[in-house]
Amino acid sequence: MLITQLKDRETLDSLAAGKVFIVNCHGCKEVRFPEEEAKALQKEWLEADKVTGILTTDYICNPENMKLRLERRRAMIDEADAVIVFSCGVGVQTVSEYLEGKKVYAGCDTYPLPGYQGVTPLDVDCDQCGECYLNLTGGICPITACSKSLVNGQCGGAKNGHCEVDPNMECGWERIQRRLTQVGRLDALKCPVQVRNFATDLDLKQE
Amino acid sequence: MKITEKFDRGEFVVTAEVGPPKGIHIEHVLEEAKEYLSNITAVNVTDNQSSVMRLGSLAVCKALKDEGLNPIFQMTCRDRNRMALESDLLSAGMFGIDNILCLTGDHTKLGDHPGAKPVFDLDSVSLLHTVKCLEEGHDLAGNELVGEPPKFAKGAVVSPCSDSIDAQLAKMERKVMAGADYFQTQAVFEPEKFIAFMEKAKQFGKPVQLGIIIPKNVGMCKYMNANVAGVHVPDEMLDELRADKEKTKAGITGVEIAARIIKACKPYCQGVHIMAMGWESKVPSLLEQAGL
Ligand code: SF4
Ligand code: SF4
Numbered sequence: 476m477l478i479t480q481l482k483d484r485e486t487l488d489s490l491a492a493g494k495v496f497i498v499n500c501h502g503c504k505e506v507r508f509p510e511e512e513a514k515a516l517q518k519e520w521l522e523a524d525k526v527t528g529i530l531t532t533d534y535i536c537n538p539e540n541m542k543l544r545l546e547r548r549r550a551m552i553d554e555a556d557a558v559i560v561f562s563c564g565v566g567v568q569t570v571s572e573y574l575e576g577k578k579v580y581a582g583c584d585t586y587p588l589p590g591y592q593g594v595t596p597l598d599v600d601c602d603q604c605g606e607c608y609l610n611l612t613g614g615i616c617p618i619t620a621c622s623k624s625l626v627n628g629q630c631g632g633a634k635n636g637h638c639e640v641d642p643n644m645e646c647g648w649e650r651i652q653r654r655l656t657q658v659g660r661l662d663a664l665k666c667p668v669q670v671r672n673f674a675t676d677l678d679l680k681q682e
Numbered sequence: 683m684k685i686t687e688k689f690d691r692g693e694f695v696v697t698a699e700v701g702p703p704k705g706i707h708i709e710h711v712l713e714e715a716k717e718y719l720s721n722i723t724a725v726n727v728t729d730n731q732s733s734v735m736r737l738g739s740l741a742v743c744k745a746l747k748d749e750g751l752n753p754i755f756q757m758t759c760r761d762r763n764r765m766a767l768e769s770d771l772l773s774a775g776m777f778g779i780d781n782i783l784c785l786t787g788d789h790t791k792l793g794d795h796p797g798a799k800p801v802f803d804l805d806s807v808s809l810l811h812t813v814k815c816l817e818e819g820h821d822l823a824g825n826e827l828v829g830e831p832p833k834f835a836k837g838a839v840v841s842p843c844s845d846s847i848d849a850q851l852a853k854m855e856r857k858v859m860a861g862a863d864y865f866q867t868q869a870v871f872e873p874e875k876f877i878a879f880m881e882k883a884k885q886f887g888k889p890v891q892l893g894i895i896i897p898k899n900v901g902m903c904k905y906m907n908a909n910v911a912g913v914h915v916p917d918e919m920l921d922e923l924r925a926d927k928e929k930t931k932a933g934i935t936g937v938e939i940a941a942r943i944i945k946a947c948k949p950y951c952q953g954v955h956i957m958a959m960g961w962e963s964k965v966p967s968l969l970e971q972a973g974l
Contacts, residue, residue: 622789623786623789623800623802623805625786625802625805627805627806627807627808627853627856627860628807628849628852628853628856629846629849629850629852629853630786630805630806631785631786631839631840631841631844631850631868631911631912632788632911633844633845633846633849633911634845634909634910634911634912635845636845639788639789639792639911640789640791640792646846648849649846649849652846652848652849652852656848661852664852664855664856665855665856665859668807668808668810668811668856668859668860670764670804670808670811670822671803673803
């Protein structure tokens with residue numbers, strides 16, 4: 476089981492500084508989604524005329540299905556400055572991978588709960604770290620795409636763009652750097668020093 | 683003595699590094715360090731280098747200090763979580779070891795304990811930040827330290843000949859932001875790349891020491907070319923090492939090459955850091971040939 480929680484209001488408002496297109500995933504039965512809170516927030520944004528469109532669906536981590544649905548809303552997406560995805564980390568990464576060149580942000584943090592995880596038929600992965608970094612890393616998960624799960628940038632080990640641990644794997648931070656360059660978000664690398672919080676207790680996390 | 687004091691005085695700072703043995707006998711390391719490295723500013727002590735388990739860096743730093751040398755305590759984030767790292771920093775402070783070099787560290791899979799758990803609770807950037815917290819009198823969790831906090835010269839590394847220069851510069855900037863006082867570089871064999879890198883890196887205003895490895899033979903260089911990130915020994919140098927086998931074996935060719943690289947790069951950096959890898963005895967003649 477996973478549980479997703481909305482990021483704090485201040486963060487969310489800063490992500491929605493310009494116009495946004497919203498994707499909600501009401502997911503799979505393995506994920507608990509904060510439906511009511513998300514609805515209330517999006518209603519406010521709608522009233523403030525910030526929203527170019529909303530796509531609410533399930534299984535956004537199914538790339539074929541998602542591709543078609545996003546394509547149909549291309550005009551609304553183009554009109555927005557950013558796309559905010561309210562889903563688990565896998566969903567955000569799927570949308571981000573599809574909308575290359577668009578700023579795609581995570582509206583939620585993903586935490587683990589005991590039990591089974593959702594089954595994702597994908598090459599992207601989410602470790603439910605509870606403090607989703609995708610907004611600082613161009614929608615590529617540093618926890619699962621980097622062999623050391625580094626959150627402050629590339630280590631010195633990348634050789635010819637490949638990871639020191641597995642020469643068949645592209646360095647995750649090389650991909651992040653490229654993606655941030657592509658969407659014009661290199662400023663994200665100047666964010667404050669990130670220190671991970673490994674507490675698994677939800678209350679401790681939110682302190 | 684903090685090596686930053688020398689940078690601040692505008693001196694060209696020479697450091698070298700020694701690797702602790704896999705065992706408890708360090709007489710040989712101390713002898714060599716005293717004989718060949720006592721005239722330089724400081725001596726780095728590596729921390730389970732290349733993910734191979736060895737005698738601890740902190741213990742060897744203390745032994746060097748007792749012998750009158752000035753140690754730099756290298757710390758990687760591979761083997762210790764934040765509590766162990768902070769605790770070791772306090773231990774270093776207590777011993778009066780005041781030079782630190784913060785690294786992320788190689789992955790455990792590359793070393794002699796491939797089944798070990800890779801920690802990486804912190805990384806080079808958050809470790810620098812942690813050192814700064816301790817200097818400010820509190821730990822990473824915000825709890826106050828008792829008494830006068832320790833002060834360190836905080837070093838970090840950068841790889842100027844890497845093929846991901848933008849990512850390296852971005853990381854360097856994060857390290858400066860997190861509190862790095864000085865930088866040592868990965869080994870340089872291509873002065874033009876180093877100089878081009880320094881053109882961009884000088885904006886950060888932090889002293890940079892050129893990293894030097896004395897090339898021992900063609901095999902070693904080929905190995906580095908294939909396996910070591912950010913290191914490329916050009917073909918002409920390989921030819922030079924091939925030309926006279928005896929001269930190369932005696933270390934003369936390697937020292938000539940290294941001295942040439944230092945001379946070419948010296949106007950663009952604030953010091954040099956020599957990774958002798960067993961050739962500590964060649965350091966004095968290298969420095970002499972490089973005019974240092
Ligand atoms: S950063 Fe990665 S592991 Fe953490 S919540 Fe986001 S997608 Fe999941
Ligand atoms: S080489 Fe890249 S992916 Fe591999 S550990 Fe280093 S930063 Fe992470």
